[in-house]
Amino acid sequence: MKHPERRRPRALLSAALGLGIAAALTAAVPATASPATTSAAVPTGTVSSAVAYAGSSEDARATKAFFDAVVKSVAEKRAANPGAQAVTVVYSASNAPSFRSQISSSTQIWNGSVSNVRLQEGGNPDFQYYEGNDPRGSYASTDGHGNGYIFLDYQQNQQYNSTRVTAHETGHVLGLPDHYSGPCSELMSGGGPGTSCQNANPDAAERARVDQLWANGLAAALAKVS
Numbered sequence: 706m707k708h709p710e711r712r713r714p715r716a717l718l719s720a721a722l723g724l725g726i727a728a729a730l731t732a733a734v735p736a737t738a739s740p741a742t743t744s745a746a747v748p749t750g751t752v753s754s755a756v757a758y759a760g761s762s763e764d765a766r767a768t769k770a771f772f773d774a775v776v777k778s779v780a781e782k783r784a785a786n787p788g789a790q791a792v793t794v795v796y797s798a799s800n801a802p803s804f805r806s807q808i809s810s811s812t813q814i815w816n817g818s819v820s821n822v823r824l825q826e827g828g829n830p831d832f833q834y835y836e837g838n839d840p841r842g843s844y845a846s847t848d849g850h851g852n853g854y855i856f857l858d859y860q861q862n863q864q865y866n867s868t869r870v871t872a873h874e875t876g877h878v879l880g881l882p883d884h885y886s887g888p889c890s891e892l893m894s895g896g897g898p899g900t901s902c903q904n905a906n907p908d909a910a911e912r913a914r915v916d917q918l919w920a921n922g923l924a925a926a927l928a929k930v931s
Contacts, residue, residue, distance in 0.1 A: 765882045771847040772880035772918065773926075778831040780926035792923055794878065795827045801834035804857050804871060808834055811872040814905060815879065818912045821919040822879065832878055834871075843870050845877040853878070865896055869905040880918040881911055 779794055798808045812824045832853045842861040847853030855874045862870050873895050887894030889902035892911055896902075907915070 767847075768877050768880065768882040771845055771853050771877055772922065774847045774853050775831050775878055776919075776922050776926045777930070780923060780930050782829075783923075783927060784930045792822045792919060793825050794822060794832070795825055795830045796878075797828075797830040797833040798826055799833075801836040801857055803836050803859075804834065804862070804867070807857075807862075807867045807871040810868045810905070811875050814868075814872050815875060815907075815915075818907050819879075819915045819919070821916045821923075824875070843874055845874050864900050866903045866905060869902065872905045872907075876907065876911070876915075879915045880922065881907075881914060 775794060779792065783792070796808075796812075798805055801808065808826075812826070816823050832855065834855045834857060836857045836859065838860065839856060839858050841858075843856060843858045845853065845855045855871075855878070857871060857874070869892070873892055876893055881893050883895055884891060884893045885895055885897035887897060889898035889904050890908050892904065892907040894902075
């Protein structure tokens with residue numbers, strides 16, 4: 706399927722994150738998003754073969770762009786409300802109603818795994834979830850200027866553990882890059898271990914890295930906006 710609204714000058718194109726599917730860097734709502742979907746379960750349908758994974762050399766830079774954008778958004782809010790105690794990243798799941806259960810589980814997993822940042826659904830979000838059909842599968846995307854989203858693909862979420870997919874994509878928001886060669890015990894190995902992998906939890910190294918990023922990254926961002 707063509708996505709004409711995704712076309713951008715070559716200089717603005719970058720690798721999207723996620724389960725290794727290339728995507729353009731854009732803050733626009735995905736053309737394949739389906740806000741009208743109301744089913745509480747992932748829509749079912751004919752699944753031919755697992756969506757392929759294709760890592761990119763630009764993934765690390767794209768991950769950092771998304772992380773930096775979210776941190777900047779959070780830092781600006783904290784600068785406006787310096788009395789806030791917790792470092793909270795706010796998200797919206799209103800455009801991914803079919804995945805509310807998986808998003809909630811992913812949020813619980815991350816909030817129970819790290820201490821320097823918390824995820825919370827609410828208004829004025831730092832990022833949003835969307836759902837729909839896309840041949841590239843699920844991915845995270847940002848324009849590097851504080852606007853970003855996570856796209857959850859129906860077919861991919863039928864083939865792989867859906868909570869793992871959601872938690873993996875959310876890991877990009879928190880600053881973690883893909884590591885497809887890793888074992889199933891690594892959340893950011895994504896689809897590398899295959900469709901049989903059911904683990905949806907970050908390992909000790911991933912948890913420590915997120916805490917480190919949100920201690921140091923947020924401090925740097927606060928210094929810039931204060």
